[in-house]
Amino acid sequence: MSGLRKRGVGFTSLHEALDTTKPGGRLVFHVFAALTEFIRELIVQGTDEGLDAARARGTRLGSPPTMTEEQVRHARDLLAGRRTPSPRSRSSSASPGTRSTTTCPS
Numbered sequence: 001m002s003g004l005r006k007r008g009v010g011f012t013s014l015h016e017a018l019d020t021t022k023p024g025g026r027l028v029f030h031v032f033a034a035l036t037e038f039i040r041e042l043i044v045q046g047t048d049e050g051l052d053a054a055r056a057r058g059t060r061l062g063s064p065p066t067m068t069e070e071q072v073r074h075a076r077d078l079l080a081g082r083r084t085p086s087p088r089s090r091s092s093s094a095s096p097g098t099r100s101t102t103t104c105p106s
Helices: 002-006 023-056 069-080 096-100
Strands: none
Touching: none
16 A cells, blocks of 8 residues: 555545545545454454364365265275276266276276
8 A cells, every 4th residue: 555655546435535645544444454354354263163163063074975985995996906997886976087097907
């Protein structure tokens, strides 16, 4: 803001009595900015407290899982080389691009 003021740039509201080219207008502008920052920090604090409370209750946060436990076990076995892809893996809910990357080389 001070860089703009040095270049002679100011803000004048047409609806409110706010003119940043004058000391009173700058004061009001800075009070508004401080209140906005305070409200933002309250929102962040409330969000963090809500997430912490949800975690304490054991609530799972984030998107729901797209694969069943059996599908996850099967994928891990494929990655570890303990199994080869089965026809069942082709019918999973994973996208074709994902399924093509899970095939084992022959």
